[in-house]
Amino acid sequence: MSYQKLVERFQQIHRIDHAMTFLSWDQMVMMPERGNDARSSSIAELASMKHKLLTAEEVAGWFDNADASADNLQSVSLREMQRVWRQATCLPADLVVAKIKAGSKCEHGWRTQRTANDWTGFVANFREVVELGREEASLRLESNDKLSTPYEALLDLHSSGDSQVLIDGVFKALRKELPGLLVEIREHQASRPPIVVAGEFALAKQQALCEELMRVLGFDFSAGRLDQSMHPFSTGVAGDLRVTTRFRNNEFIEALNATAHEVGHASYEGGLPAHLEGLPVGAHRNMCIHESQSLLFEKQICISKSFTGFFAERIHKHLEDSKNISSENLWQLMTKVEPGYIRVEADEVCYPLHVLLRYEIESALINGDLEADEIPEIWDQKMTDYLGLSTKGNYKDGCLQDIHWTDGAFGYFPSYTIGAVNSAQIFGAMCSDHPDWQSRFASGDLDFVREWLEDKIWSKGCELTSQELMRHATGQATNTDAYLGHLRARYLEETH
Amino acid sequence: MSYQKLVERFQQIHRIDHAMTFLSWDQMVMMPERGNDARSSSIAELASMKHKLLTAEEVAGWFDNADASADNLQSVSLREMQRVWRQATCLPADLVVAKIKAGSKCEHGWRTQRTANDWTGFVANFREVVELGREEASLRLESNDKLSTPYEALLDLHSSGDSQVLIDGVFKALRKELPGLLVEIREHQASRPPIVVAGEFALAKQQALCEELMRVLGFDFSAGRLDQSMHPFSTGVAGDLRVTTRFRNNEFIEALNATAHEVGHASYEGGLPAHLEGLPVGAHRNMCIHESQSLLFEKQICISKSFTGFFAERIHKHLEDSKNISSENLWQLMTKVEPGYIRVEADEVCYPLHVLLRYEIESALINGDLEADEIPEIWDQKMTDYLGLSTKGNYKDGCLQDIHWTDGAFGYFPSYTIGAVNSAQIFGAMCSDHPDWQSRFASGDLDFVREWLEDKIWSKGCELTSQELMRHATGQATNTDAYLGHLRARYLEETH
Structure with a gap:
């Protein structure tokens, strides 16, 4: 009973977290500059409502009465709830x-x-x-x-x-x-010879290349997106994973590396x-x-080496100016x-x-x-x-x-x-x-x-x-x- | 005092409305299909929290005690708060x-x-x-x-x-x-001769054309965006207005009309x-x-007539295949x-x-x-x-x-x-x-x-x-x- 109440409270908090997650994503990826004050106020309001729900008096009572000797899943679930709750309650306002x-x-x-x-x-x-x-x-x-x-x-x-x-x-x-x-x-x-990346790498083509990399890495675009942001990051929930990268028009390796990195984060979240x-x-x-x-x-x-050997051809296909970089050179870079x-x-x-x-x-x-x-x-x-x-x-x-x-x-x-x-x-x-x-x-x-x-x-x-x-x-x-x-x-x- | 409490409560609700507004925009414009269940649950949670805040017992008391004979702005403000509140409270759950x-x-x-x-x-x-x-x-x-x-x-x-x-x-x-x-x-x-719109009108070029129309109409892109959606709509808040339109690749008039329509809605919101x-x-x-x-x-x-006379040239500039349509033809269309x-x-x-x-x-x-x-x-x-x-x-x-x-x-x-x-x-x-x-x-x-x-x-x-x-x-x-x-x-x- 007390455990079930904790479950409901944490699920409610999760729905508020969902809102904050996507409002923050929008703030970093989509929002026009003059939207910032109203957005920050809205996110702060949700954070405050979340904090109240997590630290409300009744929650302590539920922990006292919850049965930690129940089945294993329930007891580890309680352990993790308590960790989150303790971290939220141990500091004075x-x-x-x-x-x-x-x-x-x-x-x-x-x-x-x-x-x-x-x-x-x-x-x-x-x-x-x-x-x-x-x-x-x-x-x-x-x-x-x-x-x-x-x-x-x-x-x-x-x-x-x-x-x-x-x-x-x-x-x-x-x-x-x-x-x-x-x-x-x-x-x-x-003793390696220097390798120079030079050319124009149009952003739309790099976007298509990064999406191809994501597909190769198993990313499901019916459950996520790739966008651009100032600093690459990954956020979202399983079923709706938001990956970002950034592009420079005179090179393409940074965008690929950042995309792969963020796909790793997103894949973990998607597989929970x-x-x-x-x-x-x-x-x-x-x-x-x-x-x-x-x-x-x-x-x-x-x-x-084995992956760059495979993927070099895809890079050449998307980016004309990358063709002088062999897969061996790519690996060295x-x-x-x-x-x-x-x-x-x-x-x-x-x-x-x-x-x-x-x-x-x-x-x-x-x-x-x-x-x-x-x-x-x-x-x-x-x-x-x-x-x-x-x-x-x-x-x-x-x-x-x-x-x-x-x-x-x-x-x-x-x-x-x-x-x-x-x-x-x-x-x-x-x-x-x-x-x-x-x-x-x-x-x-x-x-x-x-x-x-x-x-x-x-x-x-x-x-x-x-x-x-x-x-x-x-x-x-x-x-x-x-x-x-x-x-x-x-x-x-x-x-x- | 009671009026001030009502103001604070309605502003709090406004911050929750902000969250629902942009979560819904994202749902219709950005969200991948598999994100829908979690999104709907999150929006429903916020709607329920909003309803509780609006219909809480203390609110009725604040209305009873608020001074409606105060200055004119306060009394019309109270009138409008009461309208919203009555509409939310008059139906049984x-x-x-x-x-x-x-x-x-x-x-x-x-x-x-x-x-x-x-x-x-x-x-x-x-x-x-x-x-x-x-x-x-x-x-x-x-x-x-x-x-x-x-x-x-x-x-x-x-x-x-x-x-x-x-x-x-x-x-x-x-x-x-x-x-x-x-x-x-x-x-x-x-007696008007039929006018045929024919050609390929690339979506990226239509997007640029619609953005140009928006600028001519006075839309400020530091305080808003244009995106695509299944049905055109406008939402957001002053400082962050989200307009959408839709494109067909064999004609361009629907997208322009929808954009102008939604800019009208957005301009009103932005000018409140x-x-x-x-x-x-x-x-x-x-x-x-x-x-x-x-x-x-x-x-x-x-x-x-006067506006289509002016804008036809911009259409011709963005869309090669529109050049056979004179400004007079455009107006007739x-x-x-x-x-x-x-x-x-x-x-x-x-x-x-x-x-x-x-x-x-x-x-x-x-x-x-x-x-x-x-x-x-x-x-x-x-x-x-x-x-x-x-x-x-x-x-x-x-x-x-x-x-x-x-x-x-x-x-x-x-x-x-x-x-x-x-x-x-x-x-x-x-x-x-x-x-x-x-x-x-x-x-x-x-x-x-x-x-x-x-x-x-x-x-x-x-x-x-x-x-x-x-x-x-x-x-x-x-x-x-x-x-x-x-x-x-x-x-x-x-x-x-």
């Missing part, structure tokens, strides 16, 4: 308001301070964001006795189930191996268990799993490794090093071992150590480049790299079950990958914890073996 | 549910019964829709002592402020004049008083005024009069006759003077009398052609024709203030029309009742003089 105010002030300032390389102006706002982040972390830590540090309480918002011990272990291994591997790979690639729709137990597991799916589609599948300042432009070898330094800085910041004012110095030092690039005095391409910290979203960065590590591990397990994967990719056959992922990952929703899920799919907890092995094989031995 | 059930069953059946010319199947469902419509009408009549018949209580939902006496007067005059005028016009046009946004007093007056604005843009402006079976395809001379027969039938139906089973016979008789076409045995092009009655939306049809009549009357008043209108249209100058409409109509919201508004804008209550004069001048004297 005045802290939430203070966070939103300080965060939006800091983010608003950052939009011009970044361009102006103005660290002093930024840090004046940012100190309060850090203070409130620490306060939030310590309250969240108190609310859950499974957590051991304030920073872990923020990690838990995005990487629920992946402990700080596990995440620390991953980063420790990467810190040890990656900088040396990067040097080796750079030497190995030094339909019979649990609207309940927390039927949702995606955490961002480390979500990101593993997007990277699996983007990096493991779409820039593999897509696997070129080169350290740079900017995280979002990084290749799969350098990317984890960008995340590593952010992880080290934000965990120290939240746990009280580092102050906001010390960031530029430590950023420069770590960029020099890990990537051989100094950011001294260059804040805009250094510690001011990301939006995440500006509104206090600490604890998100690690999911990018745990996702990459999971991705290689999951893909490796899939390949063990399908040793002929390369010949199948070479003929454009990818259905078996979707079936495998749906069975092992997507259809599980949140029934398993993240590490139960990794063990179920790969036989092991998250670890760096597969990822490092993948990098060596692809970038030194050039096997795939 | 079980009747609302029964109406939705019977209506959606009947509409669902109609979608195949119409094609199959199956009146017997249709009327089996439709009898209950009529019964419930009568019940609704009698309850609405009881709730408002300004209404005199059950049918007027349904008219009031769409034509609020325009009494049945006034509407009867309009239709009486049209019944007397139009059939004869139609014969005269047909004779006058008999910004300082009253979110309150009933700041909304559009009624559907007779709304339709007057769409028809003013479509019929009074865009198919006038757009003003061709020819009776037909289908209301939505009718020209401005025939259209009111289609509405007249529906008005006579639905008012008799709701007032209990006619039964559902008698409709086909009376339909055939009136079509023969008014338009010289028999629909005997031809239900699909007769009484089964419209969607309106299937779910019980009785009382809507008249607003199309009162709108047309208002439109000519309002346009006539505008022309009196700007006697040089034709030379200005001929150079594409339309800003003065928008300024005049904004001043006289749009900026008034619901501060005036509909007939106060007509008198304010035109010096007279709604009457057919201007409309009949317009038809004679355009179709017999060919002055404009």
Whole structure:
């Protein structure tokens, strides 16, 4: 009875989430500029109604009376409801308001301070964001006795189930191996001739090409769309998945990579268990799993040698000016490794090093071992150590480049790299079950990958914890073996 | 204090309406087919939350305590809030549910019964829709002592402020004049040579052409968009107006007419008083005024001789295959009069006759003077009398052609024709203030029309009742003089 009431309340909240999801999609993809104020007010109204429904007094009573010893599905469903509910109720309203105010002030300032390389102006706002982040972390830590540090309480918002011990272990291994591997790979690639992409790539033709890629990847256009937006993203619900990408008219690789990445995210959402729709137990597991799916589609599948060998012909068919780029050249373009300042432009070898330094800085910041004012110095030092690039005095391409910290979203960065590590591990397990994967990719056959992922990952929703899920799919907890092995094989031995 | 609480509640409801508006737009314009179930559930959830907020017990108390003798704006604001609130509260919940059930069953059946010319199947469902419509009408009549018949209580939902006496007067005059005028016009046009539109009109080029028309009509693309949909419509809010049209690739006139029509609706919404946004007093007056604005843009402006003279060149610029159609030919095409079976395809001379027969039938139906089973016979008789076409045995092009009655939306049809009549009357008043209108249209100058409409109509919201508004804008209550004069001048004297 109490459980059934919780189910109804969460399903009601899900219908409000649906509304917010598509209003936000429209805001980013379709809405004319003068529509923004009314749209933001409407979304805020729905968020407030949702919060009231989730934190209403009767909900606590339903949790007290719900039978957690019922069948297994009901008890894990309750566990996941409680997780969502605890995260929504453990902060006092005045802290939430203070966070939103300080965060939006800091983010608003950052939009011009970044361009102006103005660290002093930024840090004046940012100190309060850090203070409130620490306060939030310590309250969240108190609310859950499974957590051991304030920073872990923020990690838990995005990487629920992946402990700080596990995440620390991953980063420790990467810190040890990656900088040396990067040097080796750079030497190995030094003899590659430069390949130039030049020409006019009309947006309508790139759209058609990206839609063809999506069809090859198994995307169903009766249950989703592809549009353009400033930053590629994926949102929606099963049956109505909204993928976006962006196009440049002088090159086409960025749009293809972004499309593949977002199709990975969308495929996961589309494959979640339909019979649990609207309940927390039927949702995606955490961002480390979500990101593993997007990277699996983007990096493991779409820039593999066998797939680029297959897909080059489709690119040539759609884009006249791409014909001088052979499938071998295409693969070399897509696997070129080169350290740079900017995280979002990084290749799969350098990317984890960008995340590593952010992880080290934000965990120290939240746990009280580092102050906001010390960031530029430590950023420069770590960029020099890990990537051989100094950011001294260059804040805009250094510690001011990301939006995440500006509104206090600490604890998100690690999911990018745990996702990459999971991705290689999951893909490796899939390949063990399908040793002929390369010949199948070479003929454009990818259905078996979707079936495998749906069975092992997507259809599980949140029934398993993240590490139960990794063990179920790969036989092991998250670890760096597969990822490092993948990098060596692809970038030194050039096997795939 | 109580008034302020009402203001806050209505503004909150407005933010929920915003969400429903754009979710519905997306459903009709963007959503892939498999998204429909989840979307409908989400919209229904918001509608239910809105209904609860509007009909909550405290609201009645606020109305009791609000000071209606305060300043004029507050008292008309209260009047309009009460109108909305009474319409939402005067029906018992079980009747609302029964109406939705019977209506959606009947509409669902109609979608195949119409094609199959199956009146017997249709009327089996439709009898209950009529019964419930009568019940609704009698309850609405009881709730408002300004209404005199059950049918007027349904008219009031769409034509609020325009009494049945006034509407009867309009239709009486049209019944007397139009059939004869139609014969005269047909004779006058008999000598026109046929003009053939032939060619390929690419959709992307038609889109660009329609956007150009919108710009000429003063539409601001930083505050709105043009898209395609199955049936053209306009929705949104000031700052974010969503207009749709549809394209055929073998002709271009339908898309232009539909675009102009919807821009009229959108311009009215965009010109409503910004300082009253979110309150009933700041909304559009009624559907007779709304339709007057769409028809003013479509019929009074865009198919006038002076405007087609100006715009033909733009059409030729965008559409290669239109170049053999001179501006004179274009005007003849757009003003061709020819009776037909289908209301939505009718020209401005025939259209009111289609509405007249529906008005006579639905008012008799709701007032209990006619039964559902008698409709086909009376339909055939009136079509023969008014338009010289028999629909005997031809239900699909007769009484089964419209969607309106299937779910019980009785009382809507008249607003199309009162709108047309208002439109000519309002346009006539505008022309009196700007006697040089034709030379200005001929150079594409339309800003003065928008300024005049904004001043006289749009900026008034619901501060005036509909007939106060007509008198304010035109010096007279709604009457057919201007409309009949317009038809004679355009179709017999060919002055404009």
